[in-house]
Amino acid sequence: NSFKxxxxxxxxxxxxxxxxxxxxxxxxxxxREAVDAPSLEAFKARLGGALSNLV
Numbered sequence: 033n034s035f036k037x038x039x040x041x042x043x044x045x046x047x048x049x050x051x052x053x054x055x056x057x058x059x060x061x062x063x064r065e066a067v068d069a070p071s072l073e074a075f076k077a078r079l080g081g082a083l084s085n086l087v
Contacts, residue, residue, distance in 0.1 A: 035067050036060045 037056045059067075066082045069075035 037059055039056050039060075040053065062079070063082050066075060066078035069078050
């Protein structure tokens with residue numbers, strides 16, 4: 033996807049457990065079609081489709 037987030041490196045393990053740090057890897061694995069959606073409603077629909085393909 034074109035909106036990849038950078039994964040940080042931290043000395044303290046506590047930072048690795050923050051919600052925002054744990055979600056970076058999941059966000060970067062989303063398909064481009066879902067991330068590049070033109071609206072929130074389109075994003076939700078495409079995200080639902082992408083997640084249903086994983087199950």
